[in-house]
Amino acid sequence: MTSPAQDAGTAARLRALLADVVELVQVRLELFTVEAREELARLARMAVLGALAVVLLSFGLIFLALFLTVLLWDSQRLLALGVFTTLFLGGGAGLVLWVRQQARQGLQMFAATRDELLRDQQRLRQP
Numbered sequence: 001m002t003s004p005a006q007d008a009g010t011a012a013r014l015r016a017l018l019a020d021v022v023e024l025v026q027v028r029l030e031l032f033t034v035e036a037r038e039e040l041a042r043l044a045r046m047a048v049l050g051a052l053a054v055v056l057l058s059f060g061l062i063f064l065a066l067f068l069t070v071l072l073w074d075s076q077r078l079l080a081l082g083v084f085t086t087l088f089l090g091g092g093a094g095l096v097l098w099v100r101q102q103a104r105q106g107l108q109m110f111a112a113t114r115d116e117l118l119r120d121q122q123r124l125r126q127p
Contacts, residue, residue: 024120032113039110061088 065084072080 028116031116032110035110035113
């Protein structure tokens with residue numbers, strides 16, 4: 001039979017263990033929140049700059065194609081139009097393939113949180 005002092009000691013140890021687990025979960029959630037904010041800010045910045053780059057490069061390519069087509073209008077206009085059409089369509093197809101490959105590689109978001117949770121899991125499984 002256990003004494004009341006032993007029961008109180010066991011209860012105190014269980015409360016301390018529960019408090020440690022709650023604190024560990026809280027720290028991991030805070031880390032997740034910080035990473036989520038940083039990732040969201042990075043993605044927003046990349047989206048804005050990427051969209052601006054696409055617009056500027058598109059205008060530049062269009063004006064270059066128009067310039068060279070007008071320059072070659074009297075001698076090689078069909079060749080110029082064919083070359084630019086091939087370049088634009090080929091570049092677009094290549095980018096679509098590259099984006100599909102990148103999408104298949106998976107996300108690297110919240111890597112630090114996942115690593116910390118894996119370490120926590122390994123520590124808890126140790127005898």
